[in-house]
Amino acid sequence: MEPIPKPTLLSSDLEANDSDSESLTLSRLVYSIFSEVWKEYWKWDRQYSHDALQSLSFSNTPYVHRQDDLSKLLCTSSTPPSSTRDERFDKGTRDQDFVTVYSRNHNFSVSRVEFLSEHTIVADSTFEQHKPYESCSPLSRTVFKGDDADKMAFIPYVDDEHFDFLDHTLCYESFAWQNTKESNDIDTITLETAYRLHNEHSLAYADIDNTRVLPRRLLSTPKKTGLFALSHRRDIPQWSKNQAQYYDSFPQQPMPAAGDLRGRLQSLQGLFCPNLNCIQVLCPVHMELEPPLQIKTPKTPLLDILSQVENPCSPLCFIHAADVESHPSWTEEDIANFNTILEIMPDSPPCHFAIMCYKPCREVLHYLKLMSSTATKTLEVSEIGKGKSPVPIFRDHDADDFTPNEPCRHAGLCNINSQCPCFQNKSHCLRSCQCSMECARRWRGCRCGTTKGGNSCASDRCPCVVVRRECDPELCRSCKCSEAIVTWLSRDSTSSRCRNAQIQHGVQKDVEIKNSRWGLGAFLKEPAKRGDLISEYVGELIYEASFDSRGQVEVAEHRGRSYAFGLNSTLSLDSSYLGNTSRFIDHARSSTSRDLHPNCRAYVRLVNGEHRIGIFAVEDINSGAEIFIDYGTAFYKNEGNTPENT
Numbered sequence: 001m002e003p004i005p006k007p008t009l010l011s012s013d014l015e016a017n018d019s020d021s022e023s024l025t026l027s028r029l030v031y032s033i034f035s036e037v038w039k040e041y042w043k044w045d046r047q048y049s050h051d052a053l054q055s056l057s058f059s060n061t062p063y064v065h066r067q068d069d070l071s072k073l074l075c076t077s078s079t080p081p082s083s084t085r086d087e088r089f090d091k092g093t094r095d096q097d098f099v100t101v102y103s104r105n106h107n108f109s110v111s112r113v114e115f116l117s118e119h120t121i122v123a124d125s126t127f128e129q130h131k132p133y134e135s136c137s138p139l140s141r142t143v144f145k146g147d148d149a150d151k152m153a154f155i156p157y158v159d160d161e162h163f164d165f166l167d168h169t170l171c172y173e174s175f176a177w178q179n180t181k182e183s184n185d186i187d188t189i190t191l192e193t194a195y196r197l198h199n200e201h202s203l204a205y206a207d208i209d210n211t212r213v214l215p216r217r218l219l220s221t222p223k224k225t226g227l228f229a230l231s232h233r234r235d236i237p238q239w240s241k242n243q244a245q246y247y248d249s250f251p252q253q254p255m256p257a258a259g260d261l262r263g264r265l266q267s268l269q270g271l272f273c274p275n276l277n278c279i280q281v282l283c284p285v286h287m288e289l290e291p292p293l294q295i296k297t298p299k300t301p302l303l304d305i306l307s308q309v310e311n312p313c314s315p316l317c318f319i320h321a322a323d324v325e326s327h328p329s330w331t332e333e334d335i336a337n338f339n340t341i342l343e344i345m346p347d348s349p350p351c352h353f354a355i356m357c358y359k360p361c362r363e364v365l366h367y368l369k370l371m372s373s374t375a376t377k378t379l380e381v382s383e384i385g386k387g388k389s390p391v392p393i394f395r396d397h398d399a400d401d402f403t404p405n406e407p408c409r410h411a412g413l414c415n416i417n418s419q420c421p422c423f424q425n426k427s428h429c430l431r432s433c434q435c436s437m438e439c440a441r442r443w444r445g446c447r448c449g450t451t452k453g454g455n456s457c458a459s460d461r462c463p464c465v466v467v468r469r470e471c472d473p474e475l476c477r478s479c480k481c482s483e484a485i486v487t488w489l490s491r492d493s494t495s496s497r498c499r500n501a502q503i504q505h506g507v508q509k510d511v512e513i514k515n516s517r518w519g520l521g522a523f524l525k526e527p528a529k530r531g532d533l534i535s536e537y538v539g540e541l542i543y544e545a546s547f548d549s550r551g552q553v554e555v556a557e558h559r560g561r562s563y564a565f566g567l568n569s570t571l572s573l574d575s576s577y578l579g580n581t582s583r584f585i586d587h588a589r590s591s592t593s594r595d596l597h598p599n600c601r602a603y604v605r606l607v608n609g610e611h612r613i614g615i616f617a618v619e620d621i622n623s624g625a626e627i628f629i630d631y632g633t634a635f636y637k638n639e640g641n642t643p644e645n646t
């Protein structure tokens with residue numbers, strides 16, 4: 001059985017007998033129930049594991065022909081036992097191999113046995129064994145890792161006498177398998193402890209958390225999701241009779257009432273990542289636990305909004321008759337919901353509000369007129385006396401000297417007084433920043449036009465290109481960068497397309513990985529034009545300490561291959577363990593031979609507030625050609641390569 005972890009904070013106090021304070025009594029109770037559950041759980045675990053293993057043994061595998069409740073398929077290679085052979089095995093197929101498939105129930109009893117014949121394929125030629133190569137999990141987008149854990153998940157090259165793994169272990173504090181505090185087992189034990197303390201000892205969950213005896217917090221805090229919320233997202237072993245009552249007993253995240261539109265929008269918004277590179281549900285990288293509602297300042301005068309509506313939305317649309325006969329009497333709830341929608345999409349036509357508010361379009365316009373006159377007055381008053389702000393300074397065009405910051409969330413203007421992180425970092429405000437759309441720190445996008453059959457934003461004439469950021473689908477409207485992906489997908493070569501949004505659109509070339517001069521190399525499977533994105537370089541985003549301990553000096557050196565790129569002033573992008581085909585692109589120096597020169601180049605671009613690396617063709621390249629980039633002078637220094645030997 002695993003040793004019971006002692007709570008770090010109170011372990012000595014818990015063992016002392018002479019203190020009677022209320023909190024200590026509470027802590028002792030929590031600890032004693034935790035210990036009780038701990039022992040019960042590991043006893044169950046041992047029996048469960050024993051039964052599971054036992055059930056796999058052949059002698060214990062009774063033939064039960066039942067089709068229902070199949071939960072597990074286990075395969076072993078064998079010939080069928082003669083007693084259970086059916087006709088198929090007597091028709092000259094005896095020398096074939098058979099696979100016996102046992103279907104099992106939750107309690108490991110066998111519910112069905114089948115014998116499947118196995119077809120053997122004889123290869124014409126012998127395969128040559130590939131030399132040892134590390135595995136790399138395929139990745140479609142970069143993931144944020146930050147710092148590697150202090151716990152070592154495995155010992156690399158442990159059977160290789162040339163690798164000094166003892167030296168490598170010094171980079172870590174412990175082995176991951178020595179740590180019993182973070183596991184599904186511990187979470188399971190903690191949940192059962194919480195249940196018993198609450199239901200059998202009448203302890204409030206907040207009081208249990210306050211003792212800080214349990215290894216995980218039960219309730220969520222603004223910064224961290226608690227175990228109760230997490231338990232809905234994972235499977236818990238079926239071990240305790242109390243489990244069926246967990247979900248009635250444990251507090252749920254309160255759901256906003258049906259009429260509370262603001263609350264419902266906020267909780268819905270909290271599900272989706274606001275970063276345009278991501279938009280993933282419950283994204284662990286960009287999302288706060290309870291992000292505030294994104295409120296927007298109106299930008300377009302009402303008359304302009306109205307003039308853009310071409311078709312009536314209904315017989316009661318404002319287009320037919322703009323005025324109402326008398327002031328429509330909406331309930332307080334109607335008005336509150338209308339205001340909420342107005343806050344998040346102020347520049348929408350009344351027809352859209354009509355659908356969302358369940359009100360006639362014409363009545364909506366009446367309220368819009370009322371609200372817009374108030375809004376203008378408020379704006380005028382709030383702008384009085386502000387004076388001119390100093391011209392903002394930015395440095396986010398230079399990745400070597402900049403790391404993107406979190407979106408800003410503060411009251412007031414983005415300046416020194418509000419301690420705005422964008423101001424402090426000299427960056428542009430992001431789409432998901434809380435400041436007004438009129439904020440002087442916001443990037444305004446480009447106004448590049450598109451030409452029929454031509455491209456836009458392909459040169460330094462585009463202001464986005466100049467500052468090394470990809471066009472923004474919400475800001476760069478005239479280059480139609482939000483439509484470029486549709487154009488590309490339809491392969492419509494006659495339509496114009498924005499050339500400065502290829503990374504976010506994932507417009508990549510087909511690439512094949514084959515043996516090459518220095519291990520594996522990347523080869524084009526289709527032609528590429530100058531300026532085309534070949535592939536995005538994806539991997540794990542890591543800080544410098546992890547860059548070092550991943551062993552640019554140890555593991556990578558031993559392997560003889562390095563997959564890390566400097567991304568910006570604090571982060572590197574490493575595709576050693578997670579990556580895509582671009583990790584196989586080899587290096588070539590400028591101005592060497594025709595078939596060994598850099599036909600592509602890696603560029604760091606600011607894409608919707610994040611740095612990403614694109615590998616772009618710097619010349620027209622034929623299908624079948626190997627892709628090369630120039631790794632730069634660091635490659636010569638770090639890897640002992642000289643320009644001559646490459």
Ligand SMILES: C[S@@+](CC[C@H](N)C(=O)[O-])C[C@H]1O[C@@H](n2cnc3c(N)ncnc32)[C@H](O)[C@@H]1O
Nearest residue numbers: 518519520560561562563583584585586587646
């Ligand atoms: C990003 S990996 C490229 C893919 C690598 N060829 C493979 O098999 O996985 C970079 C490593 O490939 C090797 N490499 C690539 N280009 C090279 C060159 N021109 N000269 C020597 N080694 C090179 C070096 O070991 C380098 O650290």
